[in-house]
Amino acid sequence: MIRKFLAGLAVMAGLSPVFSPVAALAQDDVERQIDALLAEMTLEEKIGQLTQYSSFWDATGPAPQGGEQEEKFDQVRDGRVGSMLNVVGRDEVRAVQELAVEDSRLGIPLIFGYDVVHGHKTIFPIPLAEAASWDLDLIEQSARIAAIEAAAQGLNWTFAPMVDISRDPRWGRVMEGAGEDPYLGSRVAVARVNGFQGDDLSADDTIAATIKHLAGYGFSEGGRDYNTVDVGSVTLHNIILPPFKAAIDEANVRTAMNSFNTLNGVPATGDSYLQRDLLKGAWGFDGFIVSDWGSGREMIDHGFAASERDAAELAIEAGSDMDMESYVYRDHLADLVESGDVDIALVDDAVRRVLRVKHELGLFADPYRYVDDPAQEDILMAPAHRAIALEVAKDSIVLLKNEDSLLPLKQGEKIALIGALAADKDTPLGNWRAAGESDTAVSVVEGFEAAGVDFTYREGAAVQVGEAGFPQPVVVNTSDRSGFDAAVAAARKADKVVLVLGEDGLQSGEGRSRSDIGLPGVQQELLEAVHAANPATVLVVMSGRPLILDWADANIPAIVQAWHLGHESGHAIASVVTGAHNPGGKLPMSFPRSVGQIPVYYNYLNTGRPGPLENEVFWSHYNDLPNTPLYPFGHGLSYTGFAYSELEIVQNAGAVTVSVMVENTGEMAGEEVVQLYLRDPVASVARPVRELKGFEKVMLVPGEITQVTFELSGAELGFYDQHGNFTVEYGAFEVYVGGSSMADLGASFTRTGD
Incomplete structure (x- = not known):
């Protein structure tokens, strides 16, 4: 049914058949096919594409009878559901996909999501642990294997990676992220998105990734989950947002998830600045945004929405495209459009984004591409996966x-x-x-x-x-x-x-x-x-x-x-x-x-009374504890030793090259993560005492010496001001290189306008 109907649309539009391989279609053709399909959709069918349900029955067993379960079952058959989560396994996915493709009027395929966070069947270290490896190739391989195994069980979308930066270990979800640093967090985010999505999203062993949670969730007050967030714009743009932007700019991540928290008093699901102005506007993100579980309805509890109808209006206007298990779009969006309170163009834009990702996943080419081959599940827990x-x-x-x-x-x-x-x-x-x-x-x-x-x-x-x-x-x-x-x-x-x-x-x-x-x-x-x-x-x-x-x-x-x-x-x-x-x-x-x-972190801002001052009480400190952490960011020992020397800085045509010699001074071969930190001591906005701006992992045998070189450009030297504008200023900069954020081998240079 889907192939006949959509092929007919394609012919009427003068296009190649919809079920041609996605990789072979020009982007303009995909967009025209989406427009043709949108023109055929009813308002209810459009809203269905923006509605996501969790698994609601044993898909390989009898259909539910009566109540909410049967209602959801019927909505899939009526084309009023766009995505399912927590449906896992080839037989289960096929059964639900057949309802959408074979029984609904337009036969639009579902996208199936799941929390594939650190492995699927083969479980890898938690993301915080993987970040401790500082090995981007291994981290990407970990996500690649997770995608292969998830796809083998019919899944095509993961709610990962979590790219929240956090400075509070009381927060339970620090295990799901890459830690406290935006530079390391950005590199890990790109690696994990590339691992999940691969080189070709239409391949049957890749899945769409989700960057989450937009934004500030890792800064929940008191480290308490779901709590409010209150940060300044400098922290927002320099610490919290960089991993999101890197995943979009460098890895073309296809989906994003908004967060449970408020930011500047606005729940993220209803935050038009984050979603429309920044993500979809300034950053040019053309994928879609999914709400977190029930967060649309939770805007009522935040005191931001007066009712579920109000929540639906606020969410769609702010740019939240797909509603996860909140039902506010399902129950109220049609009325909002028909009454004129919501412009249909907002709904069409959201639907277009969802359909675009489904095209890119190859679901219009073959809705069953992830469940066709029974042998796919043979790779679960494969010896090669366990070895990685x-x-x-x-x-x-x-x-x-x-x-x-x-x-x-x-x-x-x-x-x-x-x-x-x-x-x-x-x-x-x-x-x-x-x-x-x-x-x-x-x-x-x-x-x-x-x-x-x-x-x-x-x-x-x-x-x-x-x-x-x-x-x-x-x-x-x-x-x-x-x-x-x-x-x-x-x-x-x-x-x-x-x-x-x-x-x-x-x-x-x-x-x-x-x-x-x-x-x-x-x-x-x-x-x-x-x-x-x-x-x-x-x-x-x-x-x-x-x-x-x-x-x-x-x-x-x-x-x-x-x-x-x-x-x-x-x-x-x-x-x-x-x-x-x-x-x-x-x-x-x-x-x-x-x-x-807590919070204690390495890239803090200096105070007006930094100290330490002997025999003096009036400086920023505790009377009963040092200011320093027990173990600082970047710390980690080896069974061998490493020595750093000959730090050199060369400026050429605006670029800055930093080189250092690293020697294995012990009796065992070992790997060292060489870390480069930068300080801008005088700027228009106070800058941290140190910021990670580069790292390289090197393996050295005893007595071996190697030169490690870093290139610093405006991207590393600049920062976002209090208005969210990126700027690179002239003046003196300090560089430190070593095996942790406490590195003491330093040098300086001056950036001039010449």
Whole structure:
């Protein structure tokens, strides 16, 4: 039906058939086909393209009978639904797609979305961990494999990557982003979008990406999910928005999602500045914007919309194209148009954007392109995918501390492996695990066994008790210390202890904000008891966020930040602690010394009283704590050493070239992330004390020296002023290069008008 009808439209318009390969069509032809289809659509069918439902029944079973479920079922058949989310699997997707294509009047295919955040069936490290690898090629490969597996199950759209910048580890969704820095965040955003979308969006193994959340969600007050956001325009344009713009300019991302929060008192779903003026206007974004779950209706609770009808009007006028599970477009948009309160041109523009992406995905060429080949699902959890997942996991691990070279473990040492998380096969999968099956990760116990480590395992203390599956919060063990004695006894008999502590996989993520980000439950007590029994203790931290590790830093000689690393977690951790892999990860987010220090981040603005001042109280500081983070952005140690020298700056025709020599001064081959930071000490708008403006990951064997070169242009030297205008000013600039944001090798140059 779809092919006959749309082919007829194409012939009438003098075009090639709609079901010709999308890649072969000129963009003008695609736009004319969209216009021809729009001309045939009723208002209700147009609104249907702007309506997204979540899965509402077992698609391979009987259709629902009665109530809201049956109503939604009928709306798909009537062409009044444009997209579905949470329908996964070839048979399920085909069943729902057939309803839309075969039974509706125009046969317009649905687009199927899902939260493919860090892998689909093969689960990779959480995005914050992947960002710690600083390896853009691996990050892109991770997203590419996720897209291949998702497409194999009929999906063609992911609600990722989350590109929110955040400075508050209390916010549970820091696990889903790339950390605190806009430059690193922008590079990661481009890599992940390229991985999902590939070189040809019409291929049957690529999926459309979504940049989210527009905008400021990562700055929720108090680190509390869904909370309000209050930031200045300089922060908005220089910190929050750059990853969104990079994903559009450099990766042609096809969809964006607005956020739950208010910004300047306006809910993002109703923010015309963000959506119409900026994204679709100044930035030229020609994809479509989808609301976050129910956010259209939530504008009433924000006190911005008086009713659902009012919410629908505000959202469509502001530029929110597709309504996810809010129903305000479904229930009120037709009346708004017919009454003259909403211009039909706004609806047509939104529909055109949705149809354009469906064309680009090849759904008009073949609505079943993602479900035609039964063999596609054979690639799920393929050995090659697991191999890449292992590489990403190893590179995501950060060595925070290694006093007296306690790590790596040595042959013949007897190890006490302690902690419930060491045997946990579920927690390493983290949150947002897509189609990954519970309890399928390689545990640390299994990793140690495979690596041939001589160890004794003791649980020590359970991380959680009772049933606590998604979406319920984890129930933390705060009283059961029954395993302490056995753990302490094992520690005393061992040469060294590896203690695996941290968060359950569902203690971070959406709705998982925490006011206390220390080790949950009785784990801190276990850490202190084990350390008292054997000071040669290695702490391995599994978490979805930076935790407060001040006691551990003061007392534990070796600390490994292992995040939630996905399916290959145990093998990756064993590889690092045994020295089979030399860790090279660097922190994408600063670790605070205490919750009272939050937000703490490296690229802060200086104050009028920066200090430090001896014997003086009137400068910006805490009386009981240093201003500095426990571990700064960019920090990460290695089993070898790296030395930096011969920093040189050359200016030529407005371009600035910075070069530095990097040497491996140790006895083991290792990777170093060479980081370049810039400071503009005097500007028309106060600039941060340092800003990351370049990085390169290099592998060096012992004694090897290499030159690393960076090019700085106006894009790196400039900034956005308080009015959102980009400017590049003349004057002095300072450059620092090294292995973290605390790099002390510096030089300066002056940009003149000559």
